Amino acid sequence: MKNKSFAIAKINFKNIKLAYTITFITMGCILAQDIVYIILSFFNIYPGENNSTVGFGNYLYLIIILGAIFIPSMNFKKMMNLGGKRKDFFWGCIINYIIMAAVMSLAGIIFYYTYEAFIFSNYYKGGFSLNPVYWFGWINNNPVIAFFQQFAFLLFAAVFIHTLTAIQDKWYGWITDIILIAIISVFTPIAPLRSVLIWFFNLIIFHSNALLQIISCLILSAAVYALNKIIFARKPF
Amino acid sequence: MIKFKNVTKKYDNTIAIDNISLTIPDNGLYCLLGRNGAGKTTLMKLLAGHIDATNGDIIINDKFISPGRMPDCVNFIESSSAQFNMKVAALIDSAAELQDSFDYDFAQEMIKRLELNQNKKYKQLSFGMKTMLTTIISLSNNSKVILLDEPTLGFDAIMRDQFNNLLLESYNAHPRVIIVSTHLIDEIAKVTERLIIINNGKILMETGIEDIDQKAYTLTGATSAVLPLLDGLNCIGKTTMGSVMAAHIYDKRITPPDGVNIDRISLQDFFINIVGGGNKNEK
Numbered sequence: 001m002k003n004k005s006f007a008i009a010k011i012n013f014k015n016i017k018l019a020y021t022i023t024f025i026t027m028g029c030i031l032a033q034d035i036v037y038i039i040l041s042f043f044n045i046y047p048g049e050n051n052s053t054v055g056f057g058n059y060l061y062l063i064i065i066l067g068a069i070f071i072p073s074m075n076f077k078k079m080m081n082l083g084g085k086r087k088d089f090f091w092g093c094i095i096n097y098i099i100m101a102a103v104m105s106l107a108g109i110i111f112y113y114t115y116e117a118f119i120f121s122n123y124y125k126g127g128f129s130l131n132p133v134y135w136f137g138w139i140n141n142n143p144v145i146a147f148f149q150q151f152a153f154l155l156f157a158a159v160f161i162h163t164l165t166a167i168q169d170k171w172y173g174w175i176t177d178i179i180l181i182a183i184i185s186v187f188t189p190i191a192p193l194r195s196v197l198i199w200f201f202n203l204i205i206f207h208s209n210a211l212l213q214i215i216s217c218l219i220l221s222a223a224v225y226a227l228n229k230i231i232f233a234r235k236p237f
Numbered sequence: 238m239i240k241f242k243n244v245t246k247k248y249d250n251t252i253a254i255d256n257i258s259l260t261i262p263d264n265g266l267y268c269l270l271g272r273n274g275a276g277k278t279t280l281m282k283l284l285a286g287h288i289d290a291t292n293g294d295i296i297i298n299d300k301f302i303s304p305g306r307m308p309d310c311v312n313f314i315e316s317s318s319a320q321f322n323m324k325v326a327a328l329i330d331s332a333a334e335l336q337d338s339f340d341y342d343f344a345q346e347m348i349k350r351l352e353l354n355q356n357k358k359y360k361q362l363s364f365g366m367k368t369m370l371t372t373i374i375s376l377s378n379n380s381k382v383i384l385l386d387e388p389t390l391g392f393d394a395i396m397r398d399q400f401n402n403l404l405l406e407s408y409n410a411h412p413r414v415i416i417v418s419t420h421l422i423d424e425i426a427k428v429t430e431r432l433i434i435i436n437n438g439k440i441l442m443e444t445g446i447e448d449i450d451q452k453a454y455t456l457t458g459a460t461s462a463v464l465p466l467l468d469g470l471n472c473i474g475k476t477t478m479g480s481v482m483a484a485h486i487y488d489k490r491i492t493p494p495d496g497v498n499i500d501r502i503s504l505q506d507f508f509i510n511i512v513g514g515g516n517k518n519e520k
Contacts, residue, residue, distance in 0.1 A: 007334035015321050081318040083336040083378060234304045236288050
């Protein structure tokens with residue numbers, strides 16, 4: 001990978017401010033709510049009792065999800081207008097998603113063990129954090145393995161969203177949307193097909209063998225992202 | 238060397254480029270002239286490999302061009318293109334990081350000379366300044382082929398003059414193929430060497446500015462005296478006012494008889510007549 005790919009990644013990071021803004025406003029609101037709960041606890045009032053909410057750190061997922069939408073839809077054209085090359089954009093974006101997935105995964109675990117542990121044991125008594133590392137069972141392995149499991153899953157999610165967004169201006173993008181909706185709606189009610197869906201989600205999320213889950217996500221990420229070589233090679237701007 | 242071989246580009250049922258064949262053999266400053274919708278931008282996009290041709294081949298230095306094989310040696314940034322809302326200085330830095338042959342010192346020099354505020358964000362710039370910034374980014378690239386699409390859009394007279402100087406300095410520092418599309422032919426003619434006129438997706442003419450200076454002229458006189466002179470000449474437009482006729486010619490020079498004047502035709506008038514807008518009859 002050349003320096004220009006890293007330059008693309010750097011420019012992308014600087015130009016997904018809307019993703020940062022939405023994420024930090026959301027986190028600010030959650031933080032404000034927690035502060036109110038803390039203040040109310042001084043008066044022995046616990047409105048969060050038995051409540052289970054999304055883990056504070058998991059709101060950072062918004063950055064990677066929104067980033068994967070904004071980068072192909074808004075940044076691609078502008079990057080080309082600055083004289084960027086398609087092949088550099090291809091490599092630059094995957095650098096973005098690898099870094100984002102790593103940072104979000106690490107932050108999610110740190111928040112789980114620190115802030116969420118503190119806030120749930122004191123102010124959401126009886127409730128628990130809906131943090132995927134807990135919810136998907138990744139934390140049952142150990143924090144380091146959980147980090148890699150979450151990283152691989154987030155990377156696959158980002159690559160999938162990026163690719164899906166990139167093809168929305170093409171007929172095959174809409175066909176893909178329809179197929180995805182059809183898979184969910186048709187597969188779910190039919191037992192044999194439902195088991196295929198369950199098998200797939202088990203493989204990429206819940207599998208008891210962490211290594212298999214990580215490798216599956218990484219292989220799928222590579223396969224899906226490779227499609228972008230074709231998609232962006234002919235994408236007009 | 239740049240070659241267009243029987244290139245056609247269709248958008249649905251609209252033909253934007255109609256079976257064009259064109260060769261640009263050497264470095265030089267080329268002016269691509271055409272009306273709105275004539276196909277200038279499409280031609281540039283095809284050359285830059287931003288879009289696919291429907292038919293035909295585009296070849297640069299023996300390499301076939303398409304979106305899948307975008308040439309590294311071509312730099313094309315539309316003047317009205319969207320840019321990241323970053324500070325001017327940051328945009329220049331980013332362009333320098335992204336482009337192989339970016340002349341950072343040249344860009345800085347131009348920004349200083351044109352008094353672009355480096356601390357302003359892109360969206361805070363006026364329309365003309367936005368265009369100027371994009372033009373600076375394009376011209377600072379030392380690729381073998383530079384394509385500038387309407388680079389003076391929104392410029393005032395002083396900015397246009399500065400742009401012409403900038404263009405000339407850039408070319409003299411790094412001789413290469415620079416193709417400028419514009420409507421303001423008389424101003425760009427001061428610096429460009431060759432002219433490519435496009436209309437309705439077809440190349441009407443590819444010639445030197447000197448050739449037009451020599452061959453394009455106006456014959457003015459009594460209609461009865463001018464009309465017989467037009468036989469065998471390529472008359473590209475006529476204007477009649479009462480009994481007086483002005484005929485615009487693009488052909489060999491003739492020596493007019495007494496009573497008929499021969500005048501130089503402005504490039505603007507030449508262009509208007511050559512694309513078919515010049516057959517006016519006023520009474």
